[in-house]
Amino acid sequence: MASTPLSDDSRLPSLSRPQLLLTAYTVLTVIALVYAASTSSAAFGVYNSQWDGAGELRDIAGEAGANVTVGTNVSQYPTTGADGTVAVVLSPAESYSSSEQARVAEFVQNGGTLIVAEDYRPHGNTLLAAVGADARFDGRAVYDNRNYYRNSSFPEATPAGDYPETAGVDTVVLNYGTTVSAGDATTLVNTSKYAYLDTNGNAELDNEEQLASRPVVTSESVGDGRVIAVGDPSIFVNAMLERGDNRRFVRNLLADHDAALLDYSHAGSVPPVAAAILAVQRSDALLLFCGVVLVGTLLVFDRRLDERLRDRLREYNSHDTDPQLSPDGVEQYLRARHPDWETAQIERVTEAVIKQRAERQRND
Template identity: 60%
Template sequence: MTGEPGIDDPPWRRLDGPKMLLAVYAAVAVIALLYAASTSSVAFGAYNAQWDGSGDMRAVASENGSAVTVGTNVSQYPTTDANGTVAFVLSPGEPYTRPEVDRIERFVRAGGTLVVAEDYRPHANDLLSGVGASARVDGRPLYDTRNYDRTGAFPEVTPTGPSPATAGVETVVFNHGTVVEPGDATPLLTTSSYAYLDEDGDGELDDDESLASRPVATTEAVGAGRVVVVGDPSVFVNAMLDRGDNRQFARALLGPRVLLDYSHAGGVPPLAAAVLALRRSGWLLALCGAVLIAALVGIDRRADERLREYVRERRSPADPGRLSAEGVEALLRSRHPDWDGARIARVTEAVMSQRRKRQRDD
């Protein structure tokens, strides 16, 4: 009998095997749900901690001292006092609507910087055209036969000359990127003269594919702002930031304020979206704060009552006057194992009756 949980044992000692298993399962399920609601597997996603996510970009911007905003709507682009704000668009998975493009164009022309990184999807070129930039992403796979990291699909590219956008950068490593047709823009990064565009996608240099140095990143003025185009969004993903000088390149592009535009990148996790909504809405944040305070007050009262009861029971476990009916019955059984059930029930009822009478007298 001494090995069995009793009335004076803590709550976890009172759980039998099935209940304990259920409690563990419930805890694991809650943790899994919270993790799923706060993370994402979307490529280039801000809340994707895997190799193809861009969660580390937020850390890079924060370490740089930039004020970081994770954008879920183009309404977050400032159209006044945009100077000093740098917005990043990494391989949008959906096209921007005309009103959305107009909003981003006003941001750029008001002095903002727009960084568009793309390789094969078509939506970036539509955005570039809409905001008035002349550079375009080519879309054909880029290889280098001599200057690369691991394989020719990871070409090493270098700055074309001094520029604030490439300050401290010697080599940037691409990952299955493409080239940028500059138009009227100024090239920032270029391949070696051993690079080629894989026209047929076979990963081999064919007779109709030529070696040449090609631009892979550009910058150009649009209104009072500028547009930077990079032919590979993978430059900014978690696994690539530590290759070459990719991290320094990301830092060089940052400004005092950074907007990471994920409005067309597949969305953000529910929990992260809720947090972002709270940050943007003062009245919603106040409402949630009031609800939380009320809940904490209620929990505190219940916890206080349970604590007092627990202290009363633990103060003198052998005193029947401080035990519940079940506790009195358990105590009587341990002290008088020769008593039958009926007698124990009568004595227990008598003890409880006396207690109730004392409480009324008090």
Template identity: 90%
Template sequence: MASTSLSAGSRLPSLSLPQVLLAAYAVLTVIALVYAASTSSAAFGVYNSQWDGAGELRGIAADAGANVTVGTNVSQYPTTGADGTVAVVLSPEEPYSSRERTRIAEFVQSGGTLVVAEDYRPQGNALLAAVGADARFDGRPVYDNQNYYRNSSFPEATPAGDYPETAGVDTVVLNYGTTVRAGNATTLVNTSEFAYLDTNGNAELDNEEELGSRPVVTSESVGDGRVIAVGDPSVFVNAMLERGDNRRFVRNLLADHEAALLDYSHASSVPPVAAAILAVQRSDALLLFCGVVLVGTLLVFDRRLDERFRDRLRAYRGHDTDPHLSPDSVEQYLRSRHPDWESAQIERVTEAVIKQRSERQRND
């Protein structure tokens, strides 16, 4: 039987140009809202792909062989068997509570490696003190009028010796960073002897400010673990990874670890969509609930789609009309489907359809 075109009642409604434009605008708006809710513009943000974000940090950790987790809660720090985990904290905005500091200290004591990168905020030093480290961030910006990348606020620092963290690294470029008061910690990276700390904030070398080589990266053993202090969180951002040997240095910090925890529990740089996904990943109950909802939705949608498809297919192939239609409705349907038929032909087909339907109902 030759197929015929869809009936007028089964065709999709035609859209005017304003309607098409409105629909396109709505789609673009939804896409923009989803994108905005899944990205971040916060400095040091792991979901920020701009120059000041740390969007590339996850990729570097993964390339180094680590299983990467973006942490939004301190409870994600392991407190037993942590020797294969490195945790990275980039200039936290809010202080850690006493219970949270205890959790991180247990992580270090049990063998974890904690990397704290800070410049001017006080939370970095509070965290170092809480885990039992000797190193402290100075908090004053360091300048170098002789060895720098673009200007004296981008000083170039060099390795203080042969260490795994500085393997293949010739220079580490800072960006308005600070120095580290090492205490009993080992200095990994130093400024040049022409560096100075800008005490009065005028970005110039004054009489009371002294030139000298100072630590900017230190490492020390605490319990069974290690604490590494980096005097500039900007070393980890996307743009600065391309300066000097920063990328290689960051990769070295993350290498030889099975897991990397990027701690954003005290930063406002995790967007809502990403935070929701991370919450689901952490909770088996939420993951199961979302799975059940998704499967149920797909089943309902598939059933409705199947019913609509079958209705369209029956109409397209010229199958019987709705058994509940009256003779007048059948005649109207045939006229809409076959406007070229004569009235006598439509009447004969209508009678045949009604007769066939009556016989089928009796047989049933």
């Protein structure tokens, strides 16, 4: 018996050139919008993968064995069991309120390690004072006309002794950094004796500016915790991690901690997509809501898919196909008519067609 001819009317229609261009433009626009909403161009930003961002800081903390959290609220500082957590603050753009300062101070008092990296903004010193640290950032740019990476504004500093933070570190390279007035804190890294503080901002050594070795990184105990002051937040950015032994130094600072909190609560805005993800991670209620929405969407999609298959089945039953067509013939017919269908879908429809055909024959 002759079989039903295979139909080719199910092929996808070809798109015209304007339609192709519109489709490509739409896809590129969506990709650009998603990328823009999930990245940042802010200096020291953890979602900034450019040279001045700190996107690699998360990777370094993870490599050091810490569970990394990007903090957007000071409430994320643990106040109990803080001895296994290190928090990193990079040149905050805004001052911490009195209640926020108290939260960070409680974190340190209960055993947390706080790293504050600052150069010229005043908020780093305010935070150091609030948590009870003795160290302070000078705020003037430090230059070195003899020991530098590219020019005198990139002075090379060296460890002041054998400390865990400086293990395997020979040189720390600064980028327009400042020095730290140590007070009673321990100096971890010093400039060379040829460094000077540029008091008048002309980037030159003048008569009133003295050559001397000065601290650029200090460490001190505060309560049960520790505070580390770094006179240059640029040490943590992507490009500077590759200078000298900066990467090893940063990794040492984060090592031996179970958790690392990258505090961006006062460092400008976080990209919308990243902010939404972080909000969901912090809130059990939001996480449950998103789960319910996802499950509901899948159920609706599954129901519509079933309805679509039933509609297609009725369509096939209405065709004048050969009632004696074998299952292989039905499957061949479906593959020719719907080349975009997956094998599992074709098998389900074939089985349903054969089953309904048998039921009709019994009824007849």
